[in-house]
Amino acid sequence: MKPPGAWKDFFDRMLSEKGGGKKRKASNFTTPFNGERYRCILADSSGGQVITMRKLMRSIPRVDKDLGLDWNAIRPLLEGSGLTIFAGQMSSGKSTTMISAIEQLGRKRGNLGTVEDPIEVEFQGGGVIQREVGTHVDSFAEAIRDFVRQYRNTIMVGEIRDPETADAAVLAASLGHSVVGTLHADSAIDIPTRMASLLDPKLARILPSVLRGLWWQHVYRRGDGKSKPLPIYESLYVTNSVRQIIADGPEKLPQLMNEMVSQKRVSMAQSATAWVSKNQATREELRQWLETRGRINDSQLDYVR
The missing domain is CATH 3.40.50.300 (P-loop containing nucleotide triphosphate hydrolases)
Known part of the structure; x- marks a missing residue:
């Protein structure tokens, strides 16, 4: 649990460290916070300085078991x-x-x-x-x-x-x-x-x-x-x-x-439509997704619609 004000303290510290005393339009960096590592973009905007953060991996996932790939x-x-x-x-x-x-x-x-x-x-x-x-x-x-x-x-x-x-x-x-x-x-x-x-x-x-x-x-x-x-x-x-x-x-x-x-x-179409048979997605959802990419043909229409 983050203590009250932790996010504000973090933002103020990043603004001070990455700004370097000079206002910059954007700064891309990584930093630890609250036991995790984050990729951050500190950027100027019409409303002032804003920070976008993405938590990085702690450990490397397994291809099959964690990512669901072959x-x-x-x-x-x-x-x-x-x-x-x-x-x-x-x-x-x-x-x-x-x-x-x-x-x-x-x-x-x-x-x-x-x-x-x-x-x-x-x-x-x-x-x-x-x-x-x-x-x-x-x-x-x-x-x-x-x-x-x-x-x-x-x-x-x-x-x-x-x-x-x-x-x-x-x-x-x-x-x-x-x-x-x-x-x-x-x-x-x-x-x-x-x-x-x-x-x-x-x-x-x-x-x-x-x-x-x-x-x-x-x-x-x-x-x-x-x-x-x-x-x-x-x-x-x-x-x-x-x-x-x-x-x-x-x-x-x-x-x-x-x-x-x-x-x-x-193929892309086969990989997408496989989720239908596993009841993880609907035919209509993936039909629309494939159509926007031009990757659906007549032989697949009956299966996906």
Whole structure:
């Protein structure tokens, strides 16, 4: 139980520490409070300074038992060297899934280097270097280059959000490292186009050869505010045929859906409608959700309506 006035005292302290005596439009930071760690954004507004806080994880959740995801679908996407991307929109849980998957690899991941903004949770055990942008290193790209020089087997990138980071990630993967990162994208099929748009043209040409796995997810939240969020996902292991489709250009990317079928992987629509059979969501809810994403076809309409 927080003592009376604790929130105000915390806010006043953050305002003093992060303002630095000079009014700033926004400040992004992590801080401990009342036994928890929080990611905070202190920002100016028409009504004065406001703070937004998100509680960070205490420990790493388990892929199957805690997140409700299929470890057997994720594991092949992380084996060997190359680039694996966990994608989704904001607050989709992609970072949590990525962290959980890397933790579940255990010794198979080798020595690990992570660069995050902020550090979400601490990995336990030896052979781990974790760096926070703005605290330990100036940028994601700088940390990736350092990890390459340090011979980190696995490099985890909290977010691939700018050209410099994308270039560094692809280069590291091309040098034989296992690189795992998150990216904002609308579907698994959208990942190659989104990634290529950030890359230098020369590196965009080698992207198909370094890609290893694509994972996209969304967390469906029902409007009642009580139900547990439902994970919806799709994935693709990057085979030679997948590489060829990606190399052939954006107009060929819809063919990746056929590759999902041949790999017997769950599509976005199949993942979503599975919750109907488990009585966790209604047909109408998920029908509307899929229609807004253009991911429902005639063979699925009877099942979802």
